């Protein structure tokens with residue numbers, strides 16, 4: 265006999281947002297793929313009080329933009345500018361511009377060199393940038409041909425990270441600084457130790473401090489030399505800069521040089537690797553377009569800075585009590601602006617988890633410090649905004665795009681060295697600040 269019973273009406277279970285355990289930030293899952301956690305933060309905890317790390321994490325695009333531009337209530341420095349503090353004595357770079365908050369001293373330090381990285385000054389430096397890129401390409405081309413001849417590999421293969429990205433931007437910035445070309449191998453080691461020391465703590469911090477001490481010692485005679493007879497280079501500008509008749513002391517000069525070497529070397533290297541990773545593995549279809557029209561590398565750069573930016577977080581401190589999304593953040597609280605989360609905000613970008621060099625809701629082309637564009641589109645957050653907006657933003661784009669074009673000309677048939685790849689990750693668990701592929705093997709030439 266057929267049953268006449270009807271099923272009881274079932275209502276869909278309410279969606280309960282999964283909470284956030286602050287230890288997730290320190291886990292391997294987050295190191296490999298932070299974006300699911302970013303989405304949960306944006307959707308349910310846009311001003312997240314992370315008690316475990318004693319900080320507030322801000323993840324929505326509009327909030328990140330507003331805080332970058334709010335100098336009154338958010339300062340970069342934890343210190344009050346007039347306090348009796350020894351700036352930078354315990355930091356990996358020594359005293360440097362990142363230690364300064366929003367005050368006039370920061371603007372002065374910035375202006376000592378900022379004009380060198382943009383406009384005509386940058387254009388004048390392009391031949392050097394091109395020469396350095398050509399030298400590195402020549403070097404790996406020779407090496408890969410030798411490897412094939414010696415039977416070490418069947419096909420020409422390079423590790424783009426170690427054989428190009430880690431070599432090129434640091435040599436560009438060391439040329440600009442006026443450091444001796446003969447010591448470039450040493451600068452390659454130092455900048456990596458400095459950046460790891462800044463970002464990853466523990467043993468990395470100790471190695472970073474060692475690199476800083478070695479570099480400080482190395483710089484002594486050079487600084488004396490430039491003070492006595494200045495040249496046309498950044499070290500001479502830094503040594504000779506004056507504010508109200510006062511010059512930087514020798515540790516401040518050294519700190520500035522260390523910071524520029526690391527900032528100029530590190531981030532652009534990761535940018536190039538991220539661009540190549542996404543072309544080779546994420547969008548091989550769009551890579552074909554880029555091969556046909558190399559000017560599209562400029563779009564690849566911009567979309568990479570949105571989709572998988574090199575720098576994921578920037579810190580700020582509240583200068584007063586601030587209310588945000590119904591939470592009261594106290595004065596002097598540590599704020600983490602999540603550039604990586606803001607860049608994937610579905611309130612701003614359609615289909616944000618798709619890498620697409622043709623998207624119509626992103627401002628392509630040169631970034632503006634104000635973040636406001638005449639085309640009405642949203643800019644990526646990858647260079648920050650406002651007073652501390654990246655000083656090397658034009659140089660990074662020029663360097664990265666130029667190098668990618670030259671790399672593609674040298675390896676027109678480039679393809680992934682391995683079928684699978686672990687992707688763009690943070691190198692160390694517990695630190696999501698910088699992200700790039702650890703290795704990136706590229707195959708080229710006849711098989």
Ligand code: HEM
Nearest residue numbers: 527528531532535574575578646647648652654655656660
């Ligand atoms: C793709 C490459 C790069 C990325 C992703 C990047 C990212 C950033 C970000 C996010 C900031 C903002 C810091 C803040 O708000 O507190 C910044 C500042 C800065 N960047 Fe870059 N950067 C890049 C390339 C460069 C290069 C090539 C240089 C130097 C030659 C450089 C030098 C600096 C300096 C000195 C600051 C501090 C500016 C200030 O405090 O006023 N950067 N960068």
